[in-house]
Amino acid sequence: MINVKVDNLTRSFGERLVLDDVNVELHPGDRLVVKGHNGSGKSTFVRILAGLLRPSSGTVLIEYDGKPLDEAERRIRVGYLSPDLVIYEHLTVAENLDFFARVRGLPRGDALGATIRRVGLEGREDDLVGTLSTGLRQRAKLAFSTQAEPDLLLLDEPSANLDGAGRALIEEATVTVAERGGIVVLASNDPLEFALGTREIVLA
Amino acid sequence: MKLSWLDTTLAVLVKDLRTEARARSAVGSVLLFSVVTLTAVSYSLGGFAIDADIQASMLWIVLLFAALAGLSRGFVSETESGTVLALRLAAPPTSVYLGKFLFNLFLLGVLDLILIPLFQILLPVASANWGLLMIGLVLGSIGLAASTTLIAAIVAQAGVKGTLFTVLAFPVLVPVLVAGIGATRKAFASEPVAAAMPEIQLLVSYAGVMLAASLLLFDHVWKD
Numbered sequence A: 001m002i003n004v005k006v007d008n009l010t011r012s013f014g015e016r017l018v019l020d021d022v023n024v025e026l027h028p029g030d031r032l033v034v035k036g037h038n039g040s041g042k043s044t045f046v047r048i049l050a051g052l053l054r055p056s057s058g059t060v061l062i063e064y065d066g067k068p069l070d071e072a073e074r075r076i077r078v079g080y081l082s083p084d085l086v087i088y089e090h091l092t093v094a095e096n097l098d099f100f101a102r103v104r105g106l107p108r109g110d111a112l113g114a115t116i117r118r119v120g121l122e123g124r125e126d127d128l129v130g131t132l133s134t135g136l137r138q139r140a141k142l143a144f145s146t147q148a149e150p151d152l153l154l155l156d157e158p159s160a161n162l163d164g165a166g167r168a169l170i171e172e173a174t175v176t177v178a179e180r181g182g183i184v185v186l187a188s189n190d191p192l193e194f195a196l197g198t199r200e201i202v203l204a
Numbered sequence B: 001m002k003l004s005w006l007d008t009t010l011a012v013l014v015k016d017l018r019t020e021a022r023a024r025s026a027v028g029s030v031l032l033f034s035v036v037t038l039t040a041v042s043y044s045l046g047g048f049a050i051d052a053d054i055q056a057s058m059l060w061i062v063l064l065f066a067a068l069a070g071l072s073r074g075f076v077s078e079t080e081s082g083t084v085l086a087l088r089l090a091a092p093p094t095s096v097y098l099g100k101f102l103f104n105l106f107l108l109g110v111l112d113l114i115l116i117p118l119f120q121i122l123l124p125v126a127s128a129n130w131g132l133l134m135i136g137l138v139l140g141s142i143g144l145a146a147s148t149t150l151i152a153a154i155v156a157q158a159g160v161k162g163t164l165f166t167v168l169a170f171p172v173l174v175p176v177l178v179a180g181i182g183a184t185r186k187a188f189a190s191e192p193v194a195a196a197m198p199e200i201q202l203l204v205s206y207a208g209v210m211l212a213a214s215l216l217l218f219d220h221v222w223k224d
Helices: A042-050 A071-077 A093-104 A110-118 A134-146 A164-179 B005-023 B026-045 B052-070 B073-081 B084-090 B093-122 B130-155 B161-188 B193-223
Strands: A002-013 A016-026 A031-035 A057-064 A078-081 A152-156 A183-187 A199-202
Touching: A002 A042, A002 A183, A016 A042, A016 A199, A031 A042, A042 A057, A042 A078, A042 A152, A042 A183, A057 A071, A071 A078, A071 A093, A078 A134, A093 A110, A093 A134, A093 B005, A093 B084, A110 A134, A134 A152, A134 A164, A152 A164, A164 A183, B005 B073, B005 B093, B026 B052, B026 B073, B026 B093, B052 B093, B052 B130, B052 B161, B073 B084, B073 B093, B073 B130, B093 B130, B093 B193, B130 B161, B130 B193, B161 B193
Parallel strands: A031 A183, A031 A199, A078 A152, A152 A183
Antiparallel strands: A002 A016, A002 A057
């Protein structure tokens, strides 16, 4: 099972301190909502958990079955969805997912079809991502983030540009991960998304 | 789920080839730059006969500048389009480097295939050791691709990408340029392969060192 421990986490960009002494422990089944005003460091916090940014000080420990995740495990066990995540516009939805499955060492073929159906993109799998609407692209990005059935799902403003059905997919993804014994971290300013959490922290 | 580095490397290469076939961002700039430069050089020389030394230099200058014009695209397009984030999250760094290296090698191969016949039309070489010319071009292309792929990864993180790429790449590429010109000059003078062994050894060493160094350093470049 997965566990996350964040100790005395700080992160600065130049002179500007964005995260100041953040501490949180997350256990299997937790769904943490990260709140805070614009510029409070929500996205930075999520990016550090994803391994995309290093902390300025403090530690972030992500363990699976008592052992720290290595780089290869992180690519499979951690899912990440954010507004700045982009998948290949010149590839189709299916080609994108096949590429990412291949580099992650995931099953292809039928498994890809199941992922595409799960995010409601059946019938659009052969469309170039660049030709999809913003909402459908967000669904394709959700497929990228969840195709490995991650144990730690990191979501930054996940419902942006999604309609009601799309929001339901986000809810389903968060509940599924938590029910499997995983952890969800959701950074948001959207009151509808706050309801997806079981715990919360507020960044100042 | 056992990952094979070869499979993941080929996945990156196939993805880049497929994207390039649809977007044509790198092939277009490399080919256009080389054809325009070669044509301009040919017209500027007019009817003057030039010897093998100058012809070899001309060929490598066109190759070098075409490489500088297009070989950074592999990484720069990932950062410009924003896909670099997904690639960092999903793909092993070594496979990213090797996939991009093979893609750049493919671009240089296409460039060589188009440039040499065009060169022979615009700046004809009376006689040449074509085998030696090919050896020099293949080894030089491997060295060029190995070094420019790493430099492109560094430059892709910066703001002024084009200028920085040229400034960083030029001093690193001087050895391959000198050895490539030397081998090509001997090929244009119809000298045997044995006569160009010092240049061939330098090109092999350069390619080996650059590949090894890039594989060691790429992880740090990619993560930071």
